Amino acid sequence: MNNLILECIEAIEEDMDDGYLVDEDSRLKFALSYLANDDEIYELYELIKTGKAPDAGKQTGTKENQSSSL
Numbered sequence: 001m002n003n004l005i006l007e008c009i010e011a012i013e014e015d016m017d018d019g020y021l022v023d024e025d026s027r028l029k030f031a032l033s034y035l036a037n038d039d040e041i042y043e044l045y046e047l048i049k050t051g052k053a054p055d056a057g058k059q060t061g062t063k064e065n066q067s068s069s070l
Contacts, residue, residue, distance in 0.1 A: 008034045 015021045032045040046054045
């Protein structure tokens with residue numbers, strides 16, 4: 001298992017022992033924000049948080065983009 005995931009598990013367990021992160025939503029939010037250092041997980045986190053993917057609306061490979069790069 002990835003070291004970052006193991007660190008996240010330990011951090012969640014510690015916070016739960018201290019009386020924090022008592023519900024599923026708070027644990028999920030904590031885990032996603034903790035793991036957001038990973039690019040793919042960051043994109044997932046932003047999608048869940050904002051309802052939009054980080055690069056939403058950007059189009060690549062359109063004719064306009066292709067002609068300007070020639």
